[in-house]
Amino acid sequence: MTSPTRLGAGETAPDFALPTDTGETLTLKELRGRKVILYAYPAAMTPGCTKQACDFRDSLASLQAAGYEVVGISPDKPEKLAKFRERDAITFPLVSDGDKAVLSAYGAYGEKQSYGRTITGVIRSTFVIDEEGRIERALYNVKATGHVAKLRRDLGLD
Template identity: 80%
Template sequence: MTERLSPGDAAPEFTLPTDNGDQLTLKDLRGRKVILYAYPAAMTPGCTTQACDFRDSLGSLQAAGFEVVGISPDAPAKLAKFRERDAITFPLVSDQDKSVLTAYGAWGEKTMYGKTVTGVIRSTFVIDENGTIERAMYNVKATGHVAKLRRDLALD
């Protein structure tokens, strides 16, 4: 079983390739709050819904001091297609070896359609300005999650 993070834990550091060919390092976001969300696969229905919900809420999230970053095991080229197709306006990072997803407890066994499989556990992490986990939410729903997150963060 993958170790899960809890509030107060240090957010695991990472440097990963983005959808536009750059590298994104968590340390570079210090001083800002970060919403890091893990999703299974770009351009699938649930992941598209979730990404578009974050896209549509990005202005108010940024106004409240949050940066949004999506992470999946997809290759950067697939992430670039996803960004372009759905006008995603925040960075998408590629964790093809799943080491960062594992460090966050977002890679492991889950149940899909009644079967146990290994894959990305849809999760969201709120990381404070100092790199500490404020919230670690696992097995979140693709639909309605951003609205619930906004309520939990008192942004509505």
């Protein structure tokens, strides 16, 4: 497998219709008219992914006050996402991309470096999508810890 194709500012964000942690289906199209922060993470209930989700949870009120909706995406099954939501009081939608098609379309699945080895997996990434469904920012290989604070600064919220 080769490195995934990465998205850039101004490109149309790939639409999706994915099952959520509540068993419903969420589409990007239904979020039109609002700014969206879509963040891709490797696996629910792992230490780094939990820290990142809790950082988004703890910043959700101020992000929403600035007009942003937050959505987390991973290849986890909806049942695991529901456990994650309940265990850590996650207050925004988590969507399941079991076949990794949406993650791949966003360039957030493919070859990456992990502890000096090349592996294939989810590339921790964050996408800021504008009200018309265009990529405002595409951030790849972000850190689990400190990323939300940096994103808030970059968006002028702090």
